[in-house]
Amino acid sequence: MEIVRIDVYRVDIPMLHQYTMSGGRTWNRLDSTVVKVVTRSGFVGWGESCPWGPNYLPGFALGVRAGLEELAPSLIGAKANEIDIVNELMDQNLAGHGYVKHAVDMACWDVWGKSVQLPLSVLLGGTRNVRLAVVASVPSGSAKTMVSTVEKFRSEHGYAVFSCKLSGDPNNDFPAIEALMERCRPGEKYIFDANRGYTLADALRCANILSGYDVVFEQPVKSYEEFAALRHRTTVPLMIDEIFSGMETMWRVIGDKSCEMINLKIAKVGGLSKARLIRDICQEHGLVLSIQCCGGSEITRAAITHLAASTRSAYVHSIWDCSENNGVKVVREAAGIADGFLEHTSGFGLGVEPDPRVLGEVVASYC
Structure with a gap:
């Protein structure tokens, strides 16, 4: 080799x-x-x-x-x-x-x-999950626009998991949250993701609103210290994302009990090898994962599905199809999303060319 x-x-x-x-x-x-x-x-x-x-x-x-x-x-x-x-x-x-x-x-x-x-899922620990729930990424916008986007994802592809991006402006975001929650259907899951856009004060205000719903609040603030402070002032489940950089952050999260979920982006932590190690340790410490990457084509999507397919079911919240908004297909015969799920690629290796x-x-x- x-x-x-x-x-x-x-x-x-x-x-x-x-x-x-x-x-x-x-x-x-x-x-x-x-x-x-x-x-x-x-x-x-x-x-x-x-x-x-x-x-x-x-x-x-x-x-x-x-x-x-x-x-x-x-x-x-x-x-x-x-x-x-x-x-x-x-x-x-x-x-x-x-x-x-x-x-x-x-x-x-x-x-x-x-x-x-062998498919990578076998090499990464064994194929546990063949069908994987995909999270739809909803760009920030007005309440009307975000509701329309969710309805489109729901009707066209059967999505039931939504990551709704917040703009960082409470005057825009809070009405959007309420509008989306008014139209939430049974069995649907919602993540509200501020992508580090809030001050700690505004994040606390948003958390107070979200605590009335069965949702997840993702990466509301810029620093780890602010994030940890928020954890101890609200009951809404928190997901860490942009400030999660790998093993060092993982041990801080575990030691501080600063969140319940991690957005594990494979590229951000250095690749599948390091992501697998983080995945294994997080499972042992009860941390649930949304397995994603920063962007890419169906090649990267295949890597995501193999890591998720080999993760214990209870610890996979969702995956993200990083190619969902791409205007070009790098892999011609890549499978599409059906009823909000994606089947992991079963060919040898990544299973895509x-x-x-x-x-x-x-x-x-x-x-």
Whole structure:
């Protein structure tokens, strides 16, 4: 399984609809980097890293490709199926930048799965969940707009789990919350996500409103200290997201009992290998996960589904289809969402192969 070449592709992904978050941040397209790891034995693995623009989390698209330029040469000759050693090599040669390493790590898992003719869910612990509840991501907007968006997700794809983005303006958000809750149907789940957009004072006000409903409040404030302070002043379940950076934050969460749920974004913690470790520890400490990534195509979506499929059912709140708003399909035959669920890919490795016509020409190659 010796790595003999690493090819890099750039894929421009236009969005079907403009996406809006707190702070007036908007996005119309994503810049994805797809990685192909080629081994001497002939097995090929695919990986992807697609930051959600340059202003959502630390990391940006050009940074992925610059990081690979620094990192990839040191991996030639390593064995792709010795994934822990590959990760050690990456850490030795590039400090931090987990979102860069994530693409290579994913490709190595894909190689390993193909070489032993098993899906990644088996290698990640065993296939427990075949059908996975998908959370619909509802951009922030007026009460009328958000209600309309939820109704569209519900009627067109059968979604029953909704992540409703808050704008950071209580005058807009509080009426939207009440309008959405008035129309909530039995069995539906709602997350209200401020994406760090509130002050602690406004987060407390919002939490007081949300505590009257069976919902989750996600990442309302900017700092961990504010987040922990909020936990001890409200009864509404909290989900940590943007400020969750990996193992160090995980141990703080466990020690402080600062939340009940974690939005585990695979790229943000450095890839499937580190996400699996975090997943295993969180399960033992009773923390429920929404398994997601920062953005990407059906390649990244496959990685999400395999990790979620191998997680104990009680600890999977939902997954996110990171390709739901993409205007281009990188994997032609990728399955769609049916009745609000997505079936995890059962082929060997990731179980998906990108369309060469969409990938285009190689933008960098290391051998």
